[in-house]
Structure formats: C-alpha cells, structure tokens
Amino acid sequence: MRVDAVLALLGPGLVVAALGWWWQRRESARLRQRLDNAATDLENLQRAFSRFAPDEVIERVIAEGISTRGERKEVTALFADLVGYTALSERMEPSELVGILNGYFERMSDAISEHRGHVSTFLGDGVLALFGALAPNPWQANDAVHAAIAMREALAGYNEELERRGLPRLAVGIGIHRGSGVVGLIGSRDLMEFAFVGRTVNIAARVQDLTRQHDADIVITEAVRKELDPRFQLTALEPAHLKGVEAPVETYAVGRLEAHAAENARG
Secondary structure (H helix, E strand, O other): OOHHHHHHHHOHHHHHHHHHHHHHHHHHHHHHHHHHHHHHHHHHHHHHHOOOOOHHHHHHHHHHOOOOOOEEEEEEEEEEEEOOHHHHHHHOOHHHHHHHHHHHHHHHHHHHHOOOOEEEEEEOOEEEEEEOOOOOOOOHHHHHHHHHHHHHHHHHHHHHHHHHOOOOOOOEEEEEEEEEEEEEEEEOOOOEEEEEEOHHHHHHHHHHHHHHHHOOOEEEEHHHHOOOOOOEEEEEOOOEOOOOOOOOEOEEEEEEEOOOOOOOOOO
C-alpha cells in the first residue's frame, strides 16, 4: 500500500500523533546520547584531574565548587628524597634520567597508596605524602611507617631492575613526623592544589636530612613513635637540633616490623 494511501486511511489526527511520537522518540534518543557523552566526558575529566588531586577532593569540588575553606587536622607527613640525585642528574642523559625518575615515582606512589596515604606533591626528586589529611585515620602513624618500609622494599626491587639495564642504583632517605596543620585547596586564581600547611611538613623534611647523618634510610620523630605498633624495630638516635624547633627533637631509625610481610597491623 502506498504511503499516501496509508496516511489517508489513518486520518489527520492519527498522522499528527504518529509524527509527534516519532519526533519524541528521536529527541529522546538524541538526549540520551548527549547525556551519555556528558557522563563520559565527566569521567575522563575526573580521571585526568585525579592525577593532580585526590579523588575525594575532586568529588567535593564537583559537588560544592571550589572552596577555600580549610580544616585543621592531625596529619602524618612522610618526606622522601633521593640520595645523590644532583650528581646522578649531571652525568645522565635527560631522557634516561626522566625514565628512571618516573619508574621510581611510580613505585613509591604505589607503596604510599597501598597504605592509605596520598602523594601531595613531587618536589624535584622529593616526594611528600600525607596520611590522615583526607579523612580521620587513627592508624595514620602505622600506615606511614608501613608505607616507608614498602617504599624501601619497592626500591630494592627497582634497583635490581636498574642493574640489569646497566643503570645506577638509587638510594632514598625518608623522614616522618606527625602534627597538626591546615588542609585545603590553596593557591591563586590561576593555580590551586590540595595542600597541608604547617610546620609538620617542614619538620618531616628536616628529619629526612638526618638520614644521611645517621646512615639510616627511615627516620621518625617521637610524635610518630608513641603512636606506633610496638613490634616495629626502632633504634633511638641522638636528639637533633632542627631549624625552627627550639628543643632538640628525639628521633628513631626504623628497622622492620616483625611478620611485616604477613600482615599490615593497624594498632
């Protein structure tokens, strides 16, 4: 049957209704496609921004917009720095050096994330990680030291890989301190980052400097030690005078945790 004959049989009212139904279905399909595309774009955007800020912060910005409201929190800061990086960087080709650093940062970041920390920033060859900054964490000191031990183990494995490739081994010093500070989105109109502000980070960085003095790869403060699982093997070091701190700071070198490979103790 011809189309015009069908239309004549249906009558004007049914034709208008059929055309309206067809139009609505087409518009609904177009709207669904636009929503699907928007969801995909948002997911890709979140994935991209997750490389610059923690997922929890990104979700908060999406829900509430950018806010400069800060929160005071008790946080454990871990600062790690490569030993002899300057000499290494001067004798290597840039592309080779970048490849080594990227491999190092990836392994250190994985160790930190696996123990409920997050990388706040990379400072040259340094890594600043925070524990307890995003959400309350009563086990943050344990988590930070577990992460440091995992970083030590990950670096040992990475050094074996570097040796097989005929590349120099890396050595790292890690300082850990716990204290209060303010967390939030901090920066200018053009550039903001999720940061922890307070002298806790400065002390962690200065404690990291002590690793060279004491020939120890992980050094913690008394503020961290008093919160730790007693099974950690610690060696008391001579109290140190740190810049910006009036009284000498008690520090400890970290050995290992008994049965560390079999469990991740939390208090």
